[in-house]
Amino acid sequence: MASVNGSFASPSADAVISPRLFEPTGLLASVLEDFTVWKALLTLFIGAVIYDQFRYLWLKGSIVGPAWKLPFMGPFLQSVNPKFHEYKAKWDSGELSCVSVFHKFVVIASSRDMSRKIFNSPTYVKPCVVDVAHKLLGADNWVFLDGKDHVDFRKGLNGLFTRQALSCYLPRMEEVYNEYYARFLRISKENNCKPTPWMPEFRELMCAVSCRTFVGHYITEEAIQKIADDYYMITAALELVNFPFILPYTKAWYGKKAADMVLAEFAKCAAKSKANMAAGGEVSCIMDAWVKAQQDSAKYREKLAQGVPVDTNDKPPQLLRDFTDYEISQTIFTFLFASQDATSAASTWLFQLMADRPDVLDKVREENLRIRNGNVQAPLTMELLDNMTYTRAVVKETLRYRPPVIMVPYLVKKDFPISEGVTVSKGSMIIPSVWPACHDEDAYPNADSFDPDRWISGTAEQQTKNWLVFGTGPHYCLGQTYAQLNLMAMIGKASMEMDWEHTPTPESEDIKVFATIFPQDDCLLSFRPRP
Ligand code: HEM
Incomplete structure (x- = not known):
């Protein structure tokens, strides 16, 4: 009896005996026997690591790059705090090199021709800025348009940067220089001319120049100050890789708050500009010029609709639709977004270089006094700027020697056969580089020396293929054009009104990457009025 079930219970009700529908045997049986949740997770993890490595190697193909990637994140920490020498090492490693950060496969082009090819291949690539830019600027912002939509929208903006349009903005720019140079002198005096980092001051100055040029006097001093103060948070939010959503109290969160504040301020300006232009006011800033172009287009369309005969000369060069205050604000914000970091970098290097090269500063000063017939107070005009041959060479050489935007990220929208044997896959990021083209010894002999004369008596002006400072395509x-005129006006005026001294440190020539490039020590300067 002992061998039979003596409990009178059904065998399947006995907890010890369970029915086995599928009974594995052999190796599978031994694997499954001690399979736990942890083991399952570990297996999944190892599978994902292997997939991540293989995917990287497959995308990499023959492109120069590390033989393997740190699982998943790749060199993420390096991308959070990028170092110039690391970029340089990448450029030196080959004309195409790669890294993979999280899911993003990134190809960096170093040579002039590869970079040009990317800039000029809109069928395969489009600008991708960084992920967070969509959240800061609004996903429907014109800068994210592609192809014909982009070309059409841009045509409507070209009129804002013509010579004639730019001459209307000069008085606004000059006002800001007057205000800030007085402030530079005051700060230095209060400091007993002790050298202090001036990079933050240049950022504020450029922000104020941009705000006054873009939205004139529709914005208050206080609002400009707030934008200048908070703009740091927008730049800091522009990391290469962010979380897919904005977590409170992160850099992206602070950046978004600052961007919303700027958008709200500019939208208020748009409403005021519309009222002023409708009342026949003078164009005095970029926003006015765009609003007027919209209102002129509306009038023209109205006449056509009413059957009123119109002269072909009365047809606006570009027929625009009406834009809402918010749309206008969004567009003007893209100008601030595009200019702020680049012009801040350029102005910091320009002031540092001028102080380090008194021979060059003397020539700038001499030219500016001469073309104004010795009148330091002569107002800034287009004619004056046209006559600044040497000052212009200095600005161009500064932009070549220290190009503010060293790389421009693009997104591959369709498999891109970039060279024989290399096709960059759709979805990858591809980055044309500006720095190497500007430091190419063939185009600019002694490329690592600052030599404005190369733009006057040398051949620099003919190296148009290497001049990628402002991109191409x-x-x-x-x-x-506006950016260069602005820098010329800035340094010309400063040269006549102030003396400034740079205190070099071992880090003055080292490059810090903060969206654009700055001297590592933030440029220690002190200012004095000229006798
Ligand atoms: C020294 C100053 C500046 C530098 C070095 C600079 C450089 C650049 C570069 C490299 C690009 C990308 C070009 C490309 O992808 O081919 C760009 C685009 C752009 N920049 Fe500038 N920039 C400067 C100042 C400005 C200023 C002052 C404004 C506005 C007033 C501005 C407005 C723009 C806009 C709107 C775009 C995007 C154009 C488009 O996608 O169609 N930039 N800039």
Whole structure:
């Protein structure tokens, strides 16, 4: 009896005996026997690591890059705090090199020709800025348009940067220089001319110049100050890789708050500009010029609709639709966004270089006094700027020697056969570089020396293929003429009104990457009025 079930219970009700529908045997049986949740997770993890490595190697193909990637994150920590020498090492490693950060496969082009090819291949690539930019600028912002939509929108903005338009903005720019140079002198005097880091001051100055040029006097001094103070948070939010959503109290969160504040301020300006232009006011800033172009287009369309005969000369060069205050604000914000870091970098290097090269500063000063017939107070005009041959060479050489934007991220939207044997896969990030083209010994002999004369008596002006400071192709910088005129006006005026001294440190020539590039020590300066 002992061998039979003596409990009168059904065998399947006995907890010890369970029915086995599938009974594995052999190796599978031994694997499954001690399979636990932890083991399952570990297996999944190892599978994911292997997939991540293989995916990286497959995307990498023959492109120069590390033989393997740190699982998942890759060199994420390096991308949070990028170092210039690390970029340089990448450029030196090959004309195409790669890294993979989390899910993003990134290809960096170093040579001039590869970089140009990317800039000029809109069928395969589009600018991708950084992920968080969509959240800061609004996903429907014009800068994210592609192809024909982008070209059409941009055509409507070209008129804001013509010579004639730019001359209307000069008085606003000059006002800001007057105000800030007085402030520079005051700060230095209060400090007993002790050298202090001036990079933050240049950032504020550029922010104020931009705000006054873009939205004139529709914005208050206090609002400009707040934008200048908070803009740091927008730049700090522009990391290469962010979380897919904005977590409270992170850099992206602070950046978004600052961006919303700027958008709200500019929207208020748009409403005021519309009222002023409708009442026949003078164009005095970029926003006015755009609002007026919209209102002129509306009038023209109205006449056509009413059957009123119109002269072909009355047709606006570009027929625009009406934009809402918010849309206008969004567009003007893209100008601030595009200009702030680049012009801050350029102005910091320009002041540092001028102080380090008194021979160059003397020539700038001499030219500026001469073209104004010795009148330091002569107002800034287009004619004056046209005559600043040497000052212009100094600005161009500064931009070549220290190009503010060293790389421009693009997104591959369709498998991109970039060279024989290399096709960069759709979804990858591809980055044309500006720095190497600007430091190419063939184009600019002694490329690592600062030599403005190369733009006057040398061949620099003919190296148009290497001049990638403002990009090239359909997305080339919309503000490039304005940016250069602004820098010329800035340094010309400073040279006549102030003396400044740079205190070099071992880090003055080292490059810090903060969206654009700055001297590592933030440029220690002190200012004195000129006798
Ligand atoms: C020294 C100052 C500046 C530098 C070095 C600079 C450089 C650049 C570069 C490299 C690009 C990307 C071009 C490309 O992808 O081909 C760009 C785009 C752009 N820049 Fe600038 N920029 C400067 C100042 C400005 C200013 C002052 C403005 C506005 C007033 C501006 C407005 C823009 C805009 C709107 C774009 C995007 C154009 C598009 O996608 O169609 N930039 N800039």
